[in-house]
Amino acid sequence: MAVGQVTFPVMHQVDGIELGTACAGIKQTQRDDLLLIQMREGSTCAAVFTQNAFCAAPVVVAKEHLQQAPRWLLINSGNANAGTGKRGLDDALSTCADLAELAGADARQVLPFSTGVIGEPLAVDKIKAALPKAFANLAEDHWEQAARAIMTTDTFPKGASFTLEIGGETITLTGISKGAGMIQPNMATMLSFIATDAKIERELLQACLARATELSFNRITVDGDTSTNDACVLMASGCSKVPELTEGSPAYQVFADAVLKICKQLSEAIVRDGEGATKLMRIVINQALDDEEAVRVAKTIAHSPLVKTAFFASDPNWGRILAAVGRAGVDNMDLERVDIHLGDVCIVRGGGRAEDYTEAAGQRVMNEPEITVTVTLGRGSASQEVLTCDFSYDYVRINAEYRT
């Protein structure tokens, strides 16, 4: 049940980046669940990982291998290889070694990623058996198959792709993501793989990705949980004719904004596919003292089960929003400066119900599938936005019945 119309976009190929899928039969036997991504030699690669203290085994290995010059990403769905102890680490390393042998490379050039059930041993034999097929399947035009291979509880494949023109030459950005709870510890969870043909050195690519994920993937939430497996990878093949991007240059700034744009598109797709979601809520906080305060208030609203169930019911229940603002831990909050808008309708002015507010006007906004809640704090000039979705019967059903 996705919010809004979701169509898989045209995916521009990225020179130097090939993708191959295969069915390893890890959890289901009817669909591809293994994805291999190959970067041409000389590519650079950046990645950000979950902040959960209990990283899954593949995250531990990928973080370490990122320091070498990775050439391959090896991703499986159906099993997260999380909560699997030392055996999990050995298993992740062994799949890297299997691929390295096939490719005639070093196991440290492979970054492993896993998504699926926690606490079950990884079916390394099944993965090893399917690897040759994925390797043989490598091609630059397999983005949609790739997006499908990494799905778990996702109801649709998630992709984004566009090109930039810089000085008459083109840079392409194409990426996929998966996830249908911001993070579901059990379906350990959010993964995104983005490729570009830009030429850019690793440290700068990493800085660019860190900023973009902070303002996109870290600004979405379905249920407030943080997975053991989350990762976002940005690969740059360097095949574009645009000269190498250097720090502070106008071309770099254009590129960095494009990376943010694709991260926002891919993260928004996850919220639209939020488990049981019927509405997309954009929580905008204006006039906060600083960004941290704005994000904190936005997330307190976005995580409130009471706010989320009210939105599911299309109920313009401003008392719940106001109470969430009040418990966000903001010092010296002045209720009389707080305004709240639902869409373009002012519902709270100066901390109380706006005099010109009518239930009909509020109801009209709440009946939309996408709703912007704007809270003005009257404390400063910082603004931030967080995306979330509502809380429905289906959220409970999906998460109550997941293992059965």
Add this chain to the structure above:
Amino acid sequence: MAVGQVTFPVMHQVDGIELGTACAGIKQTQRDDLLLIQMREGSTCAAVFTQNAFCAAPVVVAKEHLQQAPRWLLINSGNANAGTGKRGLDDALSTCADLAELAGADARQVLPFSTGVIGEPLAVDKIKAALPKAFANLAEDHWEQAARAIMTTDTFPKGASFTLEIGGETITLTGISKGAGMIQPNMATMLSFIATDAKIERELLQACLARATELSFNRITVDGDTSTNDACVLMASGCSKVPELTEGSPAYQVFADAVLKICKQLSEAIVRDGEGATKLMRIVINQALDDEEAVRVAKTIAHSPLVKTAFFASDPNWGRILAAVGRAGVDNMDLERVDIHLGDVCIVRGGGRAEDYTEAAGQRVMNEPEITVTVTLGRGSASQEVLTCDFSYDYVRINAEYRT
């Protein structure tokens, strides 16, 4: 839908404390919704209030009047008088004045409390009209009527009562509470009124109540929201023959433990009546570095929608519990020292599934209506406990349909 068998206990009268109820017809016309509590002259009174930055009007007034020597509590259900601005303050003060006139006292001797819908003006005329009846109804044996008069979405009245013997004489403690979401901003929410005949000066009574609520009402959660109206009041009439309780004395310690006990009973009743609750979960954290850390980890588990829906499904999904521990913000957490028990069954040992764990054993515990989850962190010697309930279809239904 309450968890466990809930019977209203025998309520011991407290000398010097009288209760009177009446129907003001604030939201419903079929039941008493107004409660008046009168303390004999010379009583002391302590109270703790919500930490929400947006206190409801009655909370603002009650905090101020607490500094005088209050003789009356005036409580209404059906309307929270929250988000009502200056008019709300005037309304709260005017009900105090109405009662003071009736009692021949000063308005500042009245503490007002309101619970119910946010953002609607208080029906002061209806309250004024019903006050004489509540006043005429004052009696020491009206505790059950009082417990019923303060209910909102509660499915049963909540009371606790017992006596202590100190040096051959008796002290009585009797109290009531209401609330069926830890806090529902809209049904603004948790209230508790406890009376004793102990003789104890105000500051000491306040210290005693502060400690007790920290370890009871502040250790329960239904949905993690914090209301604008929460309050807990402890009244001491001084009528007991036990000599005045003084700080540090053995008698004071016995009394303080009894106050904690009654607060625990009254707060546990709220969780048992948690909206849509089908299970009571006791989250125990052992071997934490300090109490703050233990409470933080316990609350992260208790607030996780993924953990709560798994418990609703009776699913021993330890991956979700482990992932919640991992995102609780504990520095240098060592996964290999973490054990998790469900009831008496060890499900995680050293960060991975216990080798002797069986699904049958886990399922046996999960089928119980009351489940203790014990997480051992292996970091220190602090232990804390938090009570919560599961997340069911009915939670969504109750909160989605509340205003309709």
